[in-house]
Amino acid sequence: MESCVVRAATEDEVEDCVELWAGAVAARDGMPASDEVRARARAKFAEERVALLVADDAASDGPAGSGGRAGRGGLAGFALVTAPxxxxxxxxxxxxxxxxxAVDSRAQGRGLGRSLLLAAVAEARRAGHPRCLLHALDDNEPALGLYRSAGFRPLGASFPHALSGRPCRAWVSVA
Incomplete structure (x- = not known):
């Protein structure tokens, strides 16, 4: 992660985050980015925010299809934390x-996901929320490994994902 900086996002970066999310979901699921995924992400950005963090990468020109709009080297990843x-x-x-x-595929494997996750949890704590909860697909082993190693534990039974219907589960930070 030598060339990345995690910082608070600006409102004009939200659409770049949406595009990065749509691209990450498409890559994870092996299908084209969808307008349905974009719309669902935009709805999440409309929720009351606790934190929106982005990671700039000097080696990147922004998420695929963004034309480098993210600036300052490009958007390599982001984390969105919303209210309980x-x-x-x-x-x-x-x-x-x-x-x-999400982390842009060109920036993966350098610890950026972990940096964003830990920074997001720290921001939530600073805002008065001692725990964070997330939802993850049961078959997304790379993400589950990251969450486990960062002190998250599964909570409750699996439930169908709102868009794909694939099994997912809540995870909660315990550290």
Whole structure:
């Protein structure tokens, strides 16, 4: 992660984050980026925010299709934390919701996901939320490994993902 800087995002970077998210979901699922995924991401950005962090990468020109709009070298990743209760009904009501976390495929494998995750949890704590909750697909082993190693544990039974129907589960920070 030698060339990346994690910082608070500006409002004009939200659309670049949406595009990065759509591209990351498409790469993970092996299908083209969809307008449905973009719309769902935009709705998450409209929720009450606890933190929106981005990582700039001097070696990148922004998410695929962005034309480098992110500036300062390009958007390499982001983490969005929203207020407790902004996830699913039945989520813990005292935990901030780590709604979205993505790293551009060109910046993966350098510890950026971990840096964003830990920074997001720290920002939530600074905002008065001692725990964070997230939802992850049960078959997304790279993400689950990251969450486990950062002190997250599964919580409750699996449920179908709102768009794909694939099994996912809530995870909560315990550290």
């Amino acid at each position: 209760g902004s996830g699913m009904p039945g989520d813990l009501d005292d935990a901030a919701y780590l709604s979205l976390l």
